[in-house]
Amino acid sequence: MILSVFLGIDVGTTAIKLGVIQKNELLYSSELPLQTYGDDQIKYQNGTVLLTILQAGILAIPEKIRQQVTLISFSTAMHSIMPADGRNQLFLWSDLQAAESIEGFKQTDLASHFYEISGTPIHAMSTFAKLLYFQESTSYPKDMHWYGIKELLMEYFTGKPIIDYATASATGLFDLRKKQWSGEILDFLGIKEEQLAELADTNQEYRMLPNRCDLFGFSNNSRVVIGASDGTLAAYASYYSTGRTASLTIGTSAAVRQTTKTIQLDQKKQNFCYYLKNDLLISGAPSNNGxxxxxxxxxxxxxxxxxxxxxxxxxxxxxxxxxxxxxxxxxxxxxxxxxxxxxxxxxxxxxxxxxxxxxxxxxxxxxxxxxxxxxxxxxxxxxxxxxxxxxxxxxxxxxxxxxxxxxxxxxxxxxxxxxxxxxxxxxxxxxxxxxxxxxxxxxxxxxxxxxxxxxxxx
CATH class of the missing domain: 3.30.420.40 (ATPase, nucleotide binding domain)
Known part of the structure; x- marks a missing residue:
């Protein structure tokens, strides 16, 4: 795929980063801080505020550059979850409401089984853990729809709340081998597949909503590629630009990652293994403390x-x-x-x-x-x-x-x-x-x- 001018949007837990690239050269970049709300246990972003900041950030790109943009794509933080109750509370990986619930679940035989299915460590950070807690505490109606940062962005730009395989594979709800939501895990949680977003491969293209094209001055033929998760993409960028399969990223938190063609899981280490594209996975281990x-x-x-x-x-x-x-x-x-x-x-x-x-x-x-x-x-x-x-x-x-x-x-x-x-x-x-x-x-x-x-x- 040859891109004319590409706009990359990276939504992390502390900031939104924008980058406009043409022929491997960065034409424009900006960083927009995001606020996290809550307390020692509860950590969330406001989805409405996030979209407002993103919209202002895109409009701040010089108009001449915006008019040349033909394709946009998204990198998003992993493990987010948002109940579709109109409040747009995006609970982040750092949210610890599920800590007690997941510690209890770790003692069951299903913990190791679900880890093998999903490639996601059994920890309070995961979407699985948060849903387990929300279901046990009856915090939300049983028929609630659940989305995340990627789905929020896709709905804003395309009208469809869709999630990519890479981001989905970090939820703890995704079957890494079958590349679909795990019926077994969803049954355990009492959740139906219809309550989650539609799945798509990381290179899947969509047409941008005409009103978004008009708002930002993009071409009416502008396309949206769903993209992947920030961790897998950081590892891929490192692999692609330095030739090394092993990478270390230290931002607010940290992670050591390995680009691999095979699923690599270890029950004792509880390393993660996430999908990136049809022939590549990213295996690794994260730290809270960077x-x-x-x-x-x-x-x-x-x-x-x-x-x-x-x-x-x-x-x-x-x-x-x-x-x-x-x-x-x-x-x-x-x-x-x-x-x-x-x-x-x-x-x-x-x-x-x-x-x-x-x-x-x-x-x-x-x-x-x-x-x-x-x-x-x-x-x-x-x-x-x-x-x-x-x-x-x-x-x-x-x-x-x-x-x-x-x-x-x-x-x-x-x-x-x-x-x-x-x-x-x-x-x-x-x-x-x-x-x-x-x-x-x-x-x-x-x-x-x-x-x-x-x-x-x-």
Whole structure:
């Protein structure tokens, strides 16, 4: 498929990102913050507000560029669910209302069986867990229709609330092998297939509603491709632009992913395995604790939180590997892989009067990476990594990651979901970027981190 001008829309849990691409070149990009509502347990976005922000963001694209757009597609966050009750509450992966329900379900034989069917870990993040809780608590009528972020966007642009296979395969309701909603899982929940959205492959095209074309100044022949989920697309962008099948993304949260042609599941590890396209799947392990932990540390320990990332190279140069024996467990947000424990707590360990504020900051950074090192060992042991996400906005953290993991790390600007969408649809011929940064581990520092990692979380 040859695209003229492509508009990619990436709706995450903290922001909407827009990117206009032509012939592999980014013509325009913007980032629009999103607000999350709720409390310690309940986490949701307002779908009406989300669409209002998205509409304003598209209209802010220069008219000359908008007029050239011929196709749009979507990357959306996984595990969202929205009861179709008119309130447009989109419950996010971070919503923990289902924590108690899913812990009880984990003790049953069906837990491992449903994991094998869906490829989705049995955890409160999943759509399955949330529906289980809503059904048990009778929070909504039994005949309620259930949608998510992807369905909201598709209905807005095409008039049809449809979900793609990739996003559906992260719900815990989808049969990964049959590529359809699992009748067995839906029966267990007491839900009919008609209560969920229609399914479509990730490259399925639709005609855009004429009134949307008129509103945004798009061509009347503009088409909509349904797209995929942000995690699978980030992995695909990394694979496509760096040639590495293993990738690490650290944004607010983090995930290590492997691009594969076969279903890879492990009952003990509870890694995920999600559909991307007819010959590719994405397997991996997620962490709750990525950039959100550095943001917390910057707010409480940095002299100037706004310039924290700028100062990281200086901070790392002034402090020692291992932060003078200070350890930091980054589980301020509970944890998914490898523990799958919402109640896990974090904190400083072996803290003494001799430790400085800089030692504390370094230990926070090291703690985040040493925790992710466990996921690298699970998913991509001894493999070179493509790295992406806001965490790597300073090269010093790319180098530190290489030192901690002991493998080469490759960073390219195109390692983002919007480029994953573009590559998925156009399949352009790419030469691996000469401009990408390559971080080679320092053997002495890696040896030190390998030693530290042995009992860091004991």
């Amino acid at each position: 950039g959100v932990i550095l943001a917390w540390a910057a707010n409480y320990f940095a002299e100037n939180p706004a310039k924290f990332y700028e100062r990281i190279p200086e901070l790392l140069a002034e402090t020692e590997v291992g932060a003078n024996g200070l350890r930091f467990w980054p589980y301020l947000n509970g944890e998914r892989a490898p523990y799958w424990n919402n109640d896990l707590k974090g904190g400083f360990y072996d803290l003494t009067l001799q430790h400085t504020k800089n030692d504390m900051l370094r230990s926070v950074i090291e703690g985040v990476l040493l925790n992710i090192r466990q996921l690298v060992e699970l998913v991509a042991k001894d493999q070179e990594l493509s790295v992406s996400g806001g965490f790597f906005q300073t090269a010093a953290l790319g180098q530190l990651a290489a030192d901690v993991f002991g493998v080469k790390c490759y960073y390219a600007q195109q390692n983002e979901p919007i480029f994953g969408l573009y590559y998925l649809l156009e399949q352009p011929k790419l030469t691996i970027e000469e401009s990408q940064q390559v971080f080679i581990p320092d053997p002495i520092k890696h040896a030190a981190y390998k030693q530290i990692a042995q009992d860091y979380f004991n």
